[in-house]
Amino acid sequence: MSEQVIRLAVGDYEQLMVFLARAFGYRSTDWFAANLAVLYEPTEASMRCNFAVKKDGRIVGNVGLFPFEMSIGGHTFRVAGIGGVSTDPDERKSGLMKLIMDPVMAEIQQEKFPISWLGGQRQRYRYWGYERAGCCVRAVLNSANVRHEPLWQQSVPLKLEPITGPGEFVQAAMELHAAQAYRCLRRPEHFFNHLRQWSGRPVAARAEGGTGRVVAYAVQNSGSPGIDELVAADVPSGLGLLRSLIERDGSLTVTLNSALDPLAQAVLTMAESARVEETGNW
Secondary structure (H helix, E strand, O other): OOOOEEEOOHHHHHHHHHHHHHHHOOOOOOHHHHHOOOOOOOOHHHHOOEEEEEEOOEEEEEEEEEEEEEEEOOEEEEEEEEEEEEEOHHHOOOOHHHHHHHHHHHHHHHOOOOEEEEOOOHHHHHOOOOOEEOOEEEEEEEHHHHHHOHHHHOOOOOEEEEOOOOOHHHHHHHHHHHOOOEEEOOOHHHHHHHHOHHHOEEEEEEOHHHOOOEEEEEEEOOOOOEEEEEEEOOHHHHHHHHHHHHHHHOEEEEEEOOOOOHHHHHHHHHOOEEEEEOOEEO
């Protein structure tokens, strides 16, 4: 294949949004701009994260290399995040993915990233050294669990408030997030966009009858009732938020970062079912 891999520029932004929507099967051409605004901004710095191949001036393949940082026990690590791996439906099985992934991996090595992460099919990314790893907990909870489990009964329901934009709730969520021993570092100006990625619906939880401070927040996903991110000041606050959601919605699935998290241990004790899963390809 004679096509060359290039770094995209700000002038390619609109075309990239249309290409990604077509490649991933979204009807709305602004889906990525609306739901992944943290990754896709119409700026030179953001667009240079995208390695692409064009044919006759049209994007036919793309891989995003999105650097971010993780804090683990007070130590900060640079991470090479891979996303938006995509090929035009009419160009699949033509070797485009390998053509683009090879220079992306060379860039990761040249920039000396100690860690790299991506989602996606296990064997596909093994060719470049990735393997399923990490540890998170996914638990299924329902109203019967709350009714019959004494530990749930000891939790105090909290007042739920939707987080609809920058303001008091986002500031409180930022402070809760920053107190975690394990977290991805988020720029303050991007924090709200992080919460609403993938059509997420963030909610804050107030204590003391709904008039006190925010003691927990969660991000509900857009599919089946579920929580993709839950951060609380302490275990009782986390359980109180979950109990409030269960009493409102009837059931939900919650994903917690680590089986070692004290909140995860409490949820495992009281859930209808739970399992430990990998966190992605590393």
